[in-house]
Each structure stands twice: as structure tokens, then as C-alpha cells.
Amino acid sequence: MHERDSTIRLYAGSTGYSSEAEIHALALNAISDLSRQFSQDPDFRSLIKLLAMTISGQFSITDVCIVLKPVEREADPPHIAASGRFGDNSDLHKILFPDELLDYFALDRKAKSIKDLISVAPLREFGRHLEASGVRLIAPLISSNNLIGVVGMGDKVNRKPMSSSEIVLLRVLLDSITPLLSYSRLFTHVSDLNTWFIEILDSVKHGVLVFDNNDQLRMVNGPGYKILKSFNPHLSGGEQLTGLHISSVFEAQAFPGWSNRLLKYRTGAGTRLQENLIAKQNDMDLVFSVSVSVICDDAAKGSDMIVTIDDITEIKESEHRLFELQKHAEIGMLASSIAHELNNFLGMILGGIELLDLYIKQANQDKTRSALDQSKTIISQMARFTAGLMDINKLVSTKQSVNINSLVANVLSFVSVQKKFKCIMTQIDIDQTVPPLYADKDQITQLILNLVGNAADAINETQRKNGCIIVKTAMEPDAINLSISDNGIGIKAEVKDKLFKSRFTTKSEGHGYGLIACSKIIKDHQAQVTIKSTPGKGTTFEIRFPITASTECV
Amino acid sequence: MAKNENIMSVIRISDDIAKINPGKMLDNYNAPEIVNILDSERTQGIKNVIIDMAELEFLSSAGVGALLGNVESFRAIGGDIILCNLSSTIYHILQLLDVADYLTIRHSETEAMTLSKSKG
16 A cells, blocks of 8 residues: 555544545645655656646646646746646736735635635736636745645536635645645756756767866766767777876877966956867877866855867868868969960061061061160070079069050050960050150060950950050050950959959960969059950950159159 | 556446446545546547446545546536446545536446446
């Protein structure tokens, strides 16, 4: 037989005592059972279900509901246990507890009729809501002067009102159970929060380990355990690690220097360490991103240290591979860029040789001499260019007094004999007032050569026969303006911004290196470039070389 | 007796009649169980449930509440919860709590069955 208070058995079923005493004995038995149940299973949800059944049986009421205020936020729905008709009533879930309810019941904490509740103005709406749900009697659940909920009851099965002794008995029952209910609810809430937090911790990518103020492991999340197990396959559960000192969790062979490094940052609150540490697994080096946070900096309680670890070995390997690829690409780009510049030089040399051929046939010694001199100049420039490549330290601009008008004339005379300029008319419009510019002659020659060459390509894309390139110099108040205009294919607005950026080209066979070099030259001379273009009609590049005290040559 | 030593059984007698034997006790520990059984049987089409209390030695307020809370739902579908084979002790508890007249009680299982079939 279930162990019970012998008094109960004496009362229950005996005829020698008053029925009221027997009823009280049943009520006491119910309180005793509920208390014992709480100690074994402190889930408040099952407790309120039993309380509803107990009240129903004890006071012969079929419809009973227990409505508890939410724990966290007032807007959360209440917790409800219901029997009889209240079990299907969804309106009970919409109950909002008025603040005045505690004061209403504070005097004697006895059950009141719902009509009485409705007669109190601040409680009217609350009372009507319950009345509409079928509640006829309402009793408070008060613990430590806090109203944690109410009990709503329908009519008794015999349709009689509750007697005064029943009202008192109900109060005794509720006063006994409500503290247990309050603790149970809090316990369940904390337990639910704990479960929720653990689920959150287990769902994050990082391993999370918490060490107490003695540097012993208190908690490790799922991903953290997985990482540690990969170093020690003999582990059979996170609990095996709990209580271990940090030096055993991060033992020296697999995690060299980790525990000393982590413990170094153990003073004070806040994040102290964020860096990458190496771990060793089967002769392989693995890279982990590690952070340390110290919380609860209280000398009395001590402080917990939270260590997060994330295996970033793959990320680092990918970064390294990408870096290597970029280096190769840059080397490739550099080689292509050099080839492009040499190509320009060779183009000019070829042009010069063709002129030579012409002048020799014409037996024009003066022009022959001039063409020879210019070819020698181009070859010297090329030699300086390649010499500079062999010694990276010499790849700096060598500035001197430069006649930009002469450079323009030289470039155009050489390129005009190239094949790609066959159907293109080149014009020079130079301003004789333009002073010498303090600039690198070779670089400016390169710049003009590249832009003129691009202009020719743009015209050839249109396949028009009346192609025209105009190179113009003009004097402005504090700058020399060099412009190269063409009636080529033009540049779309969205493309203009990208032109001088790395490797961008619109040419089907282009590579974009020429404009990279132009960009560098313009930058080296503190110049500015403006592009004006109409797609289908043509483009003008304007380069503005500022004349300052340092750039102007006297 | 520990709670897990009290065995509650359910037998289907016909398509709409079931019989429950609650064991020796109907109290806090198994009151939720009988509520679950009653809900389950009702949703599976059972209209009349006979509760054979021949073995029942103790009935708590929670046990009575478990029955009270479900009676109306069976009566609403034209059936009932019918208690039978009550001992004088158990009947006395129902009288104390003033529910004896409200609940449907028959002396024997045969009478309970006859009543169930007439309600069918």
C-alpha cells in the first residue's frame, strides 16, 4: 500500500468522525501528495495540472482552471492548466493580469465570486473576460506578497454555492501549494533557459570552453568537444573532461604553449586575447583562432574564463593558395606589361626604319640622318627601360626639363607609319606658349604613345575610313593640358570609371596593361586625367599637368 | 506501494465501450494517466467508459477530479463514465465530496454494461 499518513486512513471511510473532518483529511492528503510530487518532479506544468484536478475533486467542481502570470515578459501568454469545459477554452490564453488584482485579494486571500470582481472598476474587464469563459469563482495564488496567478472555478456539480468552510479550506490548500508552485515555476524557467542556452551554444560553429576560477573545465559545448576529441579519440563524453585543469584539456603535446598563453590573460574582465595558435595533430600543424574572455571579476566569487576555439586551418591554406596565385598572376601581369611597353618601342623603331627606307629611296640625306637619329633615340629609351627592369631600385622617374610639344610631334611622326594608323589621319594642335615641363621624358613619351595607340584601336573598331586623331597641347593658368581626341567607338559611361583600374580593357584582344602604365605615369607627375566620350562618336583624354614651383622649369 | 506498482488496464469491449481498471489507487500519481486514457478513448470513438473499481483501495481528491473533469465530455456525445464495483470506502469518499449523485454509479459490471449498451 502506498505509504500514507495513518490519520488519513483513520478518517477516510470511518463513521466515528464528522464528515467535515474527513473532508479536511482528504485536503491535507492532497497537500501532502502535491508536496511530495514537487520534490520528485519539480516541473510546474505537471504540478498545476494536478492542482486543478485536486481542486476539482475536493470541491466537486467539474470546470477548474489555473492561470499563471508569465515569468519573463508581461506580453507573453499565461501558463494554463484546465479541466472540464475550460480545457477547450482558448480565450483563457488571452488573459492579461491587472496590477490592482493583488490589492483586491491582499486583505484575506479568499476566493471571490466573479460578480464581485466585476464590480471593481479596474478589474471589470478582467472579470468579464473570465465570466465569459464560464468562471464563477476566482481565488488568488499569492506567494511572498506576489500574485503569481489565479484559480478560476465553474459551478459546483450540486449547483450550490461554496460554503464558508469550503472557502477557508480552499485558501489553506492554495496557501500551502502556492510557494511550491512559485519555486517550481522558477525552477522550470531556469531549467528551460539552461536548455535553451545549451542548445544555442551547441549550434555555434566555435568550440566554447568555460574554466572556473581554479582553471578547471566547467563546461564544453558540442563543437568544442568534437575538436578535443579529434586530438584524443579515446574521449567518451564531455563529462569526461569536466573538472580537468586547463593544462590537461590543452595538453602540451597537441596544444604546445596554449595553457600558459591562455592563463596569462586571466586578470580582469573583458576579452583579453584574440589570436591564432598552432595545434599539432598527427604531425600536421592546425591553425586555430582562439579568444579568451574573463567574466565576473569578483574577488570573492572568482572569475570564469571563456575560451572559444575555431579551426581555421582550411581558411589559412586557402588564403596561402590565393596569395601564391596572386603572386603568379602579378608576375604574369608584370611580364605582360613589360612586353606591351617593349612592343610600343618596337613599333616606333619599325616606323623609323620604314621612314629610313623611304628617305634612302628619295636620296634625302638630311631626312635620312634625322630618321636615323630618332631611331637611335627610341632604341636608347628602350635600352634604358630594359636596364631599369634589371635593377628594380632604378625604376624611379628621372625628371628633367621636357618640351611636351616636341614629344607629341616625335611620337606622331613615328606612329603614323604603323599599319594600324593606315586609315587614320593624325593632327597636332600645339600651343607654342606651353613652357617646358619638369617631367620624365621617357614616361611622357610612353603616355602619349599608349593613348594614341588606344585611340587608333578605337577608330579601327568602327572600321571607318575617315579616322582622325588630334593631339593638342594648351596652356592654362596653372597647368599644361595635353589632350588626345579620336572619332572612334567611344566609351560607355559605366566603363569610364574602370579604365585605369587593374587590367580593365574593352578591347577584344586587349589586356589593359597600357592604361595601368598610364595611370602610374599620371600619378607620378601629380597630373589629373579627364575622359569625355560619346559612344559611337569618339573620346577625348585630357591630362592636366600642374605647374608649380617644383614642376616649372626656369 | 510505489507508484509504478499500480497497474492500470484498458479493455475494448465494443466499438464504443471500453473498460478501465485503475488498480488499487487513483491518486496524484496516476490521475493524469487516467485522464490521458479517457481523452484517447474518446477521440477514438468510445462513447461509454466503465471504470471497474473492484480493486480500488484509495481514491484521492485528484482522482475524483480526474473523473469529474471528463464526465461532461462523454455525456456531451451521448455516452457516460460509469463507475461500478465500488467498495463502501470508495463510495463514502464520493459521498463526502458530494459527487455521488452527480456521477453514474452501478453496483456491478453487468449493470454498468447494460446501461452502456442502452446508451449506445
